[in-house]
Amino acid sequence: MRWSGQELGVEQSDALPGLAKLNNLVRSVQTPDFAGVTFHEVLAKSALNKVPGQSAMPFGWTINPYRGCTHACAYCLGPETSITMADGRQQPLWSVEVGDEVLGTHVVDGFRRYTASKVLAKWETRKRAHRVSLADGTELIASGDHRFLTNRGWKHVTGAMSGPGQRPYLTTANSLIGFGSRGVGRAPSVLQLVGAMVKTTSDLGIVAIDDLGEDVDMLDITTTTGDFIANGVVSHNCFARPTHTYLDLDAGDDFDRQIIVKVNVADVLRTELAKPSWRRDAVALGTNTDPYQRAEGRYSLMPGIIDALATSGTPFSILTKGTLLRRDLPLIVEAAKLVPVDVAMSIAIYDHELQQSVEPGTPSAKARLATVSAVREAGLDCAVFLMPILPYLTDTKAHLDDALRQAKAAGATxxxxxxxHLRAGVKPWFMQWLEREHPELVPKYRSMYYGNNAYAPKAYRRWLGERIHPLIRAHGLERGREDPVTGGIRSTALTGGAAVELPEVFGSPADPAALF
Known part of the structure; x- marks a missing residue:
């Protein structure tokens, strides 16, 4: 692993004590190619992860070479920002702790209402400071990445109309939502606010957005509602993925900046596969973290994993969004001569703008379709996961027809x-995205995925099946089904002319990008 970056050394573990749980930190590395990200190279004691016995999945084992993801966003505020607590007190952000209850909001029947919100995580960072000044005298110090709720939806402090930095951003034509710092004393008590509709009671029009020209220490929190009230206005937070908390790492900022890399995973795997007790059960790759995420281009852990599985006689499957799979196609072809292998590409959204909005930082549908073609040209079959289908967004006949046409043209077998499917850890994140990008659909999604309901209603799923099955037949595509031999989805074409609907999405929702 020769990086053209900076080796921080094992002393990094002193700053991140939870890494001791990872069994032997080798070193921590930063590189210009991944600005702001630290890779913690560890010597793992195990490579194979046993799937719980009650799971309905066709595989019994998984391998996850990486923990963490570089796709998340960074949000942060000045530490003196006043936070409205659930009991009505005002506290500076620096004094708010994990477990505290603050005032947040949620959408009920299409209307945003105040509610109590528990702090799940807190972290600090250093960011370029911007001052947002409002007409009532309220001022907010925030990073350019931070988002506030405006009269036109969620917007970042800074952004651009086009190019790499394109995103919704604040302008002096916007007003923020809330009661403002000047209206705190005149606002109804929190007991009155909880359950009440969010209404703007002060003049919160933006009068200036100033770049302060320096980096300053900032803080942010993650809450159960995905937002909180900062200086009297509704402020967005990053809904943290909880997987890093086991390591005593921050569930928010650390998830995308502290990446765990099991550098010895292939060697450990060989040892585990050589044990007499190993029964050559199916092993699935890509069910929790994508094995072909960008860091794999640096670490090249997959070639050793593929070789270890094949030479031990262990069948396996690979599910990925990563076009880096093409690098290893010769190895996968050779492995398929020794053991059953299934390959699948996840390609859910074929509208480019929508895909980039839902899956920022991931390869485009066009690039993934080209990878399907490359797999086929290498002599392997390849399944396409057209999942999940997003109600009212990608379930139109036009989108489904175009998706199936492109999948067929690429050679999908x-x-x-x-x-x-919205599990508990993903639902708040997805609904925040929906409120920002498609607020008109929020009431419809709330009615479909109400309460703890994670699945689309049976009536909707039945309707979707009736819509998509004729299109599948029309494009001459075959059905895919779970394969207990490889632990994945059988990529070899079958007869029947209809796709199977799986009960839930393969993959962990801990990373939002992994859901799609």
Whole structure:
């Protein structure tokens, strides 16, 4: 692993004590190619992860070479920002702790209402400071990445109309939502606010957005509602993925900046596969973290994993969004001569703008379709996961027809679909995205995925099946199905002319990008 970056050394573990749970930190590395990200190279004691016995998945084991993701966003505020607590007190952000209850909001029946919100995580960073000044005298110090709720939806402090930095951003034509810092004393008590509709009671029009020209220490929190009230206005937070908390790492900022890399995973795997007790059960790759995420281009852990599985006689499957799979196609072809292997590409959204909005930082549908073609040209079959299908967004006949046409043209040998499945850890993140990008759909999604309901209603799934099955047949595509031999989805074409709908999405929702 020769990086053209900076080795921080094992002393980094002193700053991140939870890494001791990872069994032997080798070194921590930063590189210009991944600005702001630290890779913690560890010597793992195990490579194979046993799937719980009650799971309905066709595989019994998984391998996850990486923990963490570089796709998340960074949000932060000045530490003196006043936070409205659930009991009505005002506290500076620096004094708010994990477990505290603050005032947040949620959408009920299409209307945003105040509610109590528990702090799940807190972290600090250093960012370029901007001052947002409002007409009532309220001032907010925030990073350019931070988002506030405006009269036109969620917007970042800074952004651009086009190019790499394109995103919704604040202008002096916007007003923020809330009661403002000047209206705190005149606002109704929190007991009155909880359950009440969010209404702007002060003049919160933006009068200036100033770049302060320096980096300053900032803080942010993650809450159960995905937002909180900062200086009297509704402020967005990053809904943290909880997987890093086991390591005593921050569930928010650390998830995308502290990446765990099991550098010895292939060697450990060989040892585990050589044990007499190993029964050559199916092993699935890509069910929790994508094995072909960008860091794999640096670490090249997959070639050793593929070789270890093949030479031990262990069948396996690979599910990925990563076009880096093409690098290892010769190895996968050779492995397929020794053991059953299934390959699948996840390609859910074929509208480019929508895909980039839902899956920022991931390869485009066009690039993934080209990878399907490359797999086929290498002599392997390849399934396409047309999942999840997003109600009212990608379930139109036009989108489904175009998706299936492109999958067929790329050479897909089987296809699977399923409607959107919103587990508890993903639902708040997805709903925040929906409120920002498609607020008109929020009431419809709330009615479909109400309470703890994670699945689309049976009636909707039945309707979707009736819509998509004729299109699948029309494009000459075959059905895909779970394969207990490889632990994945059988990529070899079958007869039957209809795709199977899976009960839930393969993959962990801990990373939002992994859901799609």
């Amino acid at each position: 089987s296809v699977l679909y399923t409607a959107l």
